[in-house]
Amino acid sequence: MSVVTERHGTIMTIGINRPEARNAVNSETASQLVESFTAFDKDASLTAAVLYGVGGNFCAGYDLKELAYNTASIKLEQDVTKGPGPMGPSRMQFSKPVIAAVSGYAVAGGLELSLLADLRVVEQSAVFGVFCRRFGVPLIDGGTVRLPKLIGLSRALDLILTGRSISAQEAYEFGIANRVVPDGQALHHAIELARKISSFPQRCMNLDRASAYYSTFDARSFTEAMQYETENSIQVLMEESVPGARRFNSGEGRSGKL
Incomplete structure (x- = not known):
């Protein structure tokens, strides 16, 4: 092969x-x-x-x-x-x-x-x-x-x-x-x-990745890129962001630790 x-x-x-x-x-x-x-x-x-x-x-x-x-x-x-x-x-x-x-x-x-x-x-x-x-x-x-x-x-x-x-x-x-x-x-x-x-929450990371590629190669304007980013971000707020915020509030990741 x-x-x-x-x-x-x-x-x-x-x-x-x-x-x-x-x-x-x-x-x-x-x-x-x-x-x-x-x-x-x-x-x-x-x-x-x-x-x-x-x-x-x-x-x-x-x-x-x-x-x-x-x-x-x-x-x-x-x-x-x-x-x-x-x-x-x-x-x-x-x-x-x-x-x-x-x-x-x-x-x-x-x-x-x-x-x-x-x-x-x-x-x-x-x-x-x-x-x-x-x-x-x-x-x-x-x-x-x-x-x-x-x-x-x-x-x-x-x-x-x-x-x-x-x-x-x-x-x-x-x-x-x-x-x-x-x-x-x-x-x-x-x-x-x-x-x-x-090891990171994957849906959020991959949506941010997709947004970065879209703004670089596909978006026709700043506004269009920002709109894409916003729509992507909304998808993960309840799924990963809220649980992540709760983990942070409980003490995880303090002092900049990943």
């Missing part, structure tokens, strides 16, 4: 398993990634997913060997609402958090896959970059959509136009990396982070 999954309680890990190709994604891998993420999003018993690469690299992008000799492998559905992207799940939107555990190379389509996650835990020696620039391969898995929203247009264009590599530290300074951890520890730290956010 070119994608391996495992449950850790309510956390699912999804691993790209082509270490011999630095986890470059071919059509088979893309299909398996879509299946794995679809299963995760539909499973109500799962609270978060962690995407990683097996064998020391996150993902080196689309498999250019397959592209070079089998152009039929990238039959692209041009309507983004009707089919997956070349890298697989890049056009998907999830109802619960996804964390990327990044080691080694996360370049070209691999960078794009890391951007579909809510958070990125990155090892010190990791490398990001739009390496496909040098081969005339476009960003077609959300790179020109998510990256400018995440780090701003100026910094995004610095990567998109030059194709240069950036280190974990620069990725952190840009806002791509949320955590930088020692080499060999990204997956462990990502799972622990997933467990932490899974």
Whole structure:
């Protein structure tokens, strides 16, 4: 299998398993990634997913060997609402958090896959970059959509136009990396982070998450974004907010403790 999954309680890990190709994604891998993420999003018993690469690299992008000799492998559905992207799940939107555990190379389509996650835990020696620039391969898995929203247009264009590599530290300074951890520890730290956010009242957290995405990508105005946030918030006031307030009143979480 070119994608391996495992449950850790309510956390699912999804691993790209082509270490011999630095986890470059071919059509088979893309299909398996879509299946794995679809299963995760539909499973109500799962609270978060962690995407990683097996064998020391996150993902080196689309498999250019397959592209070079089998152009039929990238039959692209041009309507983004009707089919997956070349890298697989890049056009998907999830109802619960996804964390990327990044080691080694996360370049070209691999960078794009890391951007579909809510958070990125990155090892010190990791490398990001739009390496496909040098081969005339476009960003077609959300790179020109998510990256400018995440780090701003100026910094995004610095990567998109030059194709240069950036280190974990620069990725952190840009806002791509949320955590930088020692080499060999990204997956462990990502799972622990997933467990932490899974310990919170889930409906409230996921509605706030949905509201943040809506205001960033879909809302046409400040007022529309505020209206969406208000309607989302009302849904959980009795279900989670009132019980939470009672727990606080009884002494839980005082002095800023979570």
